[in-house]
Amino acid sequence: MKIVTGNDLLSGDVTWWTGKGWSRYVADAVDAGADAEHIAHVEEAALRVNGPIVIDATMSDAGPIPTHIKDRIRAAGPTVRADLAIRPDFQIEKA
């Protein structure tokens, strides 16, 4: 699946395209399919996201899991500061 992610313009927070807007949680991300690049372009132009990119992910029971470790860490937060994590339980290592 293709999901869209970027950063919030003001806070810099990592955000994920939900089909209706942007969420801090990758679990809310949806498969943007063939529209992914278009969504990224439109949303960036509207200042609703900064630097959006389209990434690969696989669906799991807990929601989308980004394919690349860098994106999994973006979804989880720093792995060395559980107190600052968005999802401290997020699986960083490949299953």
Add this chain to the structure above:
Amino acid sequence: MYKYDEYDQAIVDARVEEFRDQVNRRISGEMTEDQFKPLRLMNGLYLQLHAYMLRVAIPYGTLSGRQMHMLAHIARKYDKDYGHFTTRQNIQYNWIKLSDAPDILTELATVEMHAIQTSGNCIRNISSDQYAGAAADEIEDPRPYAELLRQWSTFHPEFSYLPRKFKIAVIAAEEDRAAMKLHDIGLQIVRNDAGETGFRVYVGGGMGRTPMIAPVIRDFLPKADFLSYMEACLRVYNRYGRRDNMYKARIKILVHEIGRDEYARQVEEEFLHTKTLGLDAPEAEFARIAALFASPAFETGLTDEIDRGDPDFAVWVDQQTVAHKAPGYAIVNISLKPTVGIPGDASSAQIDLMADLATEYSFDEMRVTHAQNIVLPHVKKADLYAVWQKLDAAGLATPNLDLIGDIIACPGLDYCALANARSIPLAQKIAARFADLGAQRDLGELKLKISGCINACGHHHAGHIGILGVDRKGEENYQLSFGGSAAEDTSLAKIVGPGFSEDGVVDAIETAVSVYKSLRSDGERFIDTYRRVGEAPFKKAIYE
């Protein structure tokens, strides 16, 4: 310490207001991210993996208590209550909001600080010896020259868009504590046969993708010609440095490709011109700057005796203090490497405490080291016990300076958008494996450095043991190398063999350390043994 004059302050204040306007225009949509990005980078604001990151310049790593308190205040008010001290002697905040950035810079400006020259293809923040002005072995304090370079390079119209970033270090001792030969330009204050002091000039060093040790291009540069010679060095680079390929754009590539002799010849030719331009600082101006770095009023008649009755304190004194030029004083190294901590991180409370200690015990002065520790440069030996007690209570008294637990690690994939692998968890696993401080001391000096990508912010090329994190099919992998040094015996580490998983590299290091222990001669450090016996026994033990 240097104090801003009205020009310094006006420049910084104007820059803050300019950036405030640029941020407002970005937020309103008048500027796209592509238009805004180079502007925010020129003010130290990056967009990293999780948020905006602000890198604040600490010129030559020197800070006052007031400035350090401001760094703590920013961590508390605008970030998540901590900061990360870097291998460039700077500090980074990892969770900055774009709309807060101008206010942060405004607050920094009130204590003569800024984030200029912490990014972009300009002359970056000048680095220096963290013991400058205190070391027993230095010819003179190198910081007035570093400050001169700061003033010369700030917004230099000719050098604000170089082919690539440019790093300069200045030292004044034979012992190199600033990785000087791994800078684009390294300047070492030396004394010639006539007893005059001047600079030995090294050009074309660096780490990153193509590590190189800078060759000497001039054995002795008179101080009077200092800036005009720097101007010539930069002009030749600016003219011929490659702009077609960012991976070949650093000055080390130019010096390597045309050769040290040809580069030096061109610099000398250009220097004939630049020294006629009146670029060098008038004596009176240099004297004004130098006076601001004059030694504090050290007390005389102090004892060098230290009451070593507390064994934990005695261990700390042995490991963390260094000889001072003034009798009765010591240089104190504060470890930001608690066992299984995050190298270089400090909470706002810890930053405040270090500021208070500097004010009370070290003539209101401290330094950031490229090894991501903090130095109190001028502490009376009679005060060491009190300082240690306060540090210990705050988790800042780990006695591991230059030991295997004193690991340099970049932020890595936990924070950095460029990284390929995590550095910090690996540093923590290694520190845990070697947690016994007595065993660490038995190993002696062993500098372990970890970078999460080829840009080498963790100085892995210069580690006695160096680790580079790479991306192997979307997963983390670690290359292990041995034999690097950033000291006066500068050398580049060599990869020992195929890479490892995170756990695998920890095991490999333990094996290498066992080989060292079995082969070392009396007084040999890890790197001495490695240089003497070569990589073969290490490689054999690790891979067979």
